Amino acid sequence: MFHSLPANKPDGILAVMQMFREDTRSDKVDLGVGVYRDDAGRTPVMRAVKAAEARLVAEQDTKGYVALTGDAAYNQAMAELILGGTVPADRIAASAATGGTGAVRMAMELIRIANPQAQIWISTPTWPNHTVLAAAAGLPANAYRYYDSINGVLDRQGMLDDLAQAKPGDVVLLHGCCHNPTGADPREQDWAEIAALIEARGLIPFVDIAYQGFGDGLDADAAGLRHLAARLPRVIIAASAAKNFGLYRERAGICLVTCPEEERAPVTDTLATINRSTVSFPPDHGARVVRTILTDPALRLDWQEELESMRLRVQGLRHALAEALRAETGSDRFGFLATQRGMFSVLDVSDDKVTTLREKAGVYIVPGGRMNMAGLTRESVPAVAAALARVLAE
Numbered sequence: 164m165f166h167s168l169p170a171n172k173p174d175g176i177l178a179v180m181q182m183f184r185e186d187t188r189s190d191k192v193d194l195g196v197g198v199y200r201d202d203a204g205r206t207p208v209m210r211a212v213k214a215a216e217a218r219l220v221a222e223q224d225t226k227g228y229v230a231l232t233g234d235a236a237y238n239q240a241m242a243e244l245i246l247g248g249t250v251p252a253d254r255i256a257a258s259a260a261t262g263g264t265g266a267v268r269m270a271m272e273l274i275r276i277a278n279p280q281a282q283i284w285i286s287t288p289t290w291p292n293h294t295v296l297a298a299a300a301g302l303p304a305n306a307y308r309y310y311d312s313i314n315g316v317l318d319r320q321g322m323l324d325d326l327a328q329a330k331p332g333d334v335v336l337l338h339g340c341c342h343n344p345t346g347a348d349p350r351e352q353d354w355a356e357i358a359a360l361i362e363a364r365g366l367i368p369f370v371d372i373a374y375q376g377f378g379d380g381l382d383a384d385a386a387g388l389r390h391l392a393a394r395l396p397r398v399i400i401a402a403s404a405a406k407n408f409g410l411y412r413e414r415a416g417i418c419l420v421t422c423p424e425e426e427r428a429p430v431t432d433t434l435a436t437i438n439r440s441t442v443s444f445p446p447d448h449g450a451r452v453v454r455t456i457l458t459d460p461a462l463r464l465d466w467q468e469e470l471e472s473m474r475l476r477v478q479g480l481r482h483a484l485a486e487a488l489r490a491e492t493g494s495d496r497f498g499f500l501a502t503q504r505g506m507f508s509v510l511d512v513s514d515d516k517v518t519t520l521r522e523k524a525g526v527y528i529v530p531g532g533r534m535n536m537a538g539l540t541r542e543s544v545p546a547v548a549a550a551l552a553r554v555l556a557e
């Protein structure tokens with residue numbers, strides 16, 4: 164039965180993660196998978212998460228099922244965190260999801276059920292799993308230009324020109340902030356133009372926001388998404404609590420849909436049905452931790468402060484690496500590292516050089532050139548800069 168199973172294409176990010184684990188060198192540096200690390204190279208459990216978990220252990224008196232769309236209080240707290248009150252509650256359909264990935268998949272299933280003719284437009288480049296998820300959900304995908312690699316910024320004109328080809332009803336997948344992998348985000352004016360094009364062509368925006376709080380701050384990072392939600396009748400949102408709450412393995416995500424009031428019940432019902440046919444009830448532990456933090460003023464404040472220090476740490480590392488590369492190369496060609504946002508930036512390197520960096524210098528970046536700035540430490544920056552300068556010059 165299983166002998167004819169097709170070979171699966173390995174995921175580049177997860178392959179790097181595995182190779183790093185198997186490397187026995189003590190000076191290896193992991194700039195691969197998108198997880199936050201502190202100065203000691205650890206991915207810490209956040210203080211507020213520890214406190215919320217302790218509270219749950221002491222006070223939670225049942226592990227009975229939640230609703231098919233998850234815990235309503237979690238959904239409400241996340242909607243408030245993400246949308247910031249831009250859309251009234253009676254226009255928001257919500258379901259907890261199995262992580263941000265589960266939320267993206269759920270949203271794609273919803274799109275296919277709602278409009279079997281819809282195609283999804285995905286940025287080039289993007290998080291590689293976006294295209295895998297679209298294929299798995301049976302959504303035909305198109306690519307739109309996104310990144311101006313010469314200047315390290317959004318290719319605004321390329322993006323708008325490509326999206327002008329989309330048909331009414333097509334879906335545009337956008338990264339809410341901290342674009343993965345480029346770190347280049349639309350500015351306020353760009354969001355307004357994107358919204359205008361979506362509106363004029365009758366497209367549906369679908370925003371994947373997995374790094375809220377890592378760019379310019381919690382509210383600033385959601386500003387583009389909120390602009391869309393305030394202006395357009397419908398926005399589909401997939402969000403993750405993996406990164407900003409450090410809850411990677413707990414799989415806490417959410418799918419939100421802002422829509423006309425009369426569509427809220429059918430959308431919610433469809434999200435519940437998608438859950439029933441895949442996971443039944445979404446996982447609740449991570450969601451319950453998030454809800455506990457967001458609804459307790461003291462825990463929420465502590466969480467925001469710790470998240471802010473994580474954001475500033477990553478930004479400091481961006482500046483340190485850009486500076487070290489300026490000193491190493493005598494040029495400003497890596498200046499974009501300091502101005503981009505979030506964990507990721509992309510280097511213009513061949514996959515051969517990615518291999519050389521790994522094998523010769525123990526520096527792990529993802530094929531395609533993506534590097535996770537949060538994997539750097541103040542101590543590793545000089546060696547990483549020297550290795551990058553050496554390998555890129557070869």
Ligand code: LMR
Pocket residue numbers: 176195196197198290292343
């Ligand atoms: C990443 O982009 O590295 C993370 O989102 C982890 C993943 O699942 O790929």
